[in-house]
Amino acid sequence: MTNKPLGQQISNCSNCGSNVDVKVPDGDNKPRYVCSSCGTVLYENPKLVVGCVTEYEGKILLCKRAIEPRLGYWTVPAGFMELSETLQEAAARETLEEACAKITLGSMLTVVDVVQAGQVHVFFRGTLDNGEYATGDESLDARLYAPDEIPWDEIAFPSGIIALKQFLTQRKTGIEHVHTESATPINH
Ligand SMILES: [Zn+2]
Known part of the structure; x- marks a missing residue:
């Protein structure tokens, strides 16, 4: 099971509004919220x-x-x-x-x-x-x-x-x- 990303809880994609999954994107090493529909990675930064x-x-x-x-x-x-x-x-x-x-x-x-x-x-x-x-x-x-x-x-x-x-x-x-x-x- 993948850990939750740090930062605020996100439930919907800011690009298309679909639900998001938690996963480590290809080439990344941290769990992120990733849109289940359009694939947008919802990065959060300081x-x-x-x-x-x-x-x-x-x-x-x-x-x-x-x-x-x-x-x-x-x-x-x-x-x-x-x-x-x-x-x-x-x-x-x-x-x-x-x-x-x-x-x-x-x-x-x-x-x-x-x-x-x-x-x-x-x-x-x-x-x-x-x-x-x-x-x-x-x-x-x-x-x-x-x-x-x-x-x-x-x-x-x-x-x-x-x-x-x-x-x-x-x-x-x-x-x-x-x-x-x-x-x-x-x-x-
Ligand atoms: Zn999306």
Whole structure:
């Protein structure tokens, strides 16, 4: 008996709607969902989440989430990358959507593997263009936090904590590099 593929349960082909079988396709070595009618292999791959640690006059922009998961927790603006955009465009778009903030994007800050969730989280550095921001549709609040005011116990996701800590540490040392780490997802 073939093991189930990792990822979400799939019951219908995205190409023709027929039922799918689980099998290891020719030339492959992992079980996949394969359409019983048209033979399409329904590959599932990790998703990219992209965000930006945005700074203004020494403070850092955080948003309070208005949506699940982790509703009511503070987050570094971030979200799923869309088709047709670059990593940088995704980071700027998410910051605009969640905090109504126009930013100048800096260098890459962190790449965090969240293997159990099937995600990779990428964060950039950025600066707020004119100090203006507001609460976006997906947020309950948006605020600039001084480093010693950051509500660490109320940060939504481990990858956000990693990005914030790296940002502050690297700013102190004055040496910028891309930090890589694996995070375990929290249960919510
Ligand atoms: Zn099909």
